[in-house]
Amino acid sequence: MGRYQPPLTLTPAMLTLIAEISEQIGRLSAGESRKQTPQLRRGNRIRTIQASLAIENNTLSIQQVTAVLAGKRVLGLPREIQEVRNAFAAYEAMSEWQPNSRAHLLTAHQMLMGGLIDDSGRFRQAGVGIYRGDKLVHMAPPPSRVAHLVEELLAWLGSSDWHPLIISCVFHYEFEFIHPFADGNGRMGRLWQTLILSQWRPVLAYLPVESVIRDQQDAYYGALSAADQLAEATPFVEFMLQALRLALQEAARSELLTDQVTDQVTDQVAKLLGALDGATPLKVNDLMTELGLAHKATFRANYLKPALVSGLIEMTDPDSPRSPIQRYRLTPHGQNVAAALRSA
Incomplete structure (x- = not known):
């Protein structure tokens, strides 16, 4: 039996986006040691967390998330405050994890969802359908297949020689397709894509691509659905590469702002x-x-x-x-x- 290979069609749009993103990363990395101060990194991480949770209907603002993480009292739902604390702990621990480790994947889910669901850190034991409104948009594989499918995906992740940008996007899609957990799959998929990218280029550990996804949420879900219908990750990979390119453009603008702001x-x-x-x-x-x-x-x-x-x-x-x-x-x-x- 051959090794599992996720279905994907490499398109000219993907190749163009990879070239553009690589060039942007080169420019960003060149100034990283001077620009990426702890405060700027923390600010970007807060934007990442706030946006990733907002996609999951958390209503806390940037200012409220900042206050929660500073230990200040915030008027908000206890669950939403817990989600923020959990997400910050998970992103801060990210550098200790290996993307292709099942144990690390389960540890990350335990950190993200601890105190929020009963079976945090464990694969789901029930069937699940994903709905948008009243419409069923995806029926995930049965629970009996989840562990095997995740093992296959992690084995591919550890051995693939595809470009890291492509690998990270394909993993994100395949992870959402399997939907291995009872809850928290979206935020886990986004966290794990960031982990994969950060091991390729450390500057990407603090790129708030989640902010772009939040602003284009319908397109994000649309790309997931289109990939389901095609039975391959291609539309989702193209969407995520465009989101990464846009997030890098915004990061470059904010760096320019950092240079100019003290004068203005x-x-x-x-x-x-x-x-x-x-x-x-x-x-x-x-x-x-x-x-x-x-x-x-x-x-x-x-x-x-x-x-x-x-x-x-x-x-x-x-x-x-x-x-x-x-x-x-x-x-x-x-x-x-x-x-x-x-x-x-």
Whole structure:
């Protein structure tokens, strides 16, 4: 009996994407030692976790996830807070695992799903169908076949001579097809693809490709369905390669931002961003107290207005600028700048 080989058609689009991604990784790796500070890596990991869990309907925001991991009290469902803690522990332990190890795969699932389901760290014992709304989109293999199918897939993963980018995408698809666990298969597939890629190029351990998947969730599920219908991973591999390319483009932009941001942002605005970073929206008086300021006109002229004009912060109630309950929060751009300032 020959070794298992997942069915795949190599397409010109895949080859083009591999070439583009490899070039992007080369540029990113060249600046990695200077740019990838612990703060920037942690910021990217938080984005990864928040996005991967959001795909599974976790409602916590970037700021809330940041606060949970800083040990702060967060108003949220206990299950969602547990999911964040579990995911962070799993991604932090990732460098200790071998992708083709069954024991490591089960350990990772135990970390991701511990306290959330009864059989964390164990293969499922029941049949499972995957639904989108009321429609059955995938009937996973019966539980009696799960262990054997996973062993075959891990053996292929350990011996394949395909390009690591292709291997990681194919594994992700085949893992979702088998659906080996009662719950947590999506986040496990994304974690394991990151693990495979990080062993090829360490800079990819902190690439938040999950953010791209979250923003293109319908296309992600559509690619899984298209691959099921074709009985090969090809459509899913093309989707994931495009997602990786986009995530690398965004990473390059954020690095450019890190280089430029200290020149563009005044000390006063930087302090304001620091006061709002990871915090709930704050009123003017609360911000002034946080910054140790007493003169409102100076605060508005030197801190608040420049940050608003630059699109770094926004009002919670923009239709009533002078509302007595008006608060201010970071925009997504402001969050990126705040992260860049932390790591500069």
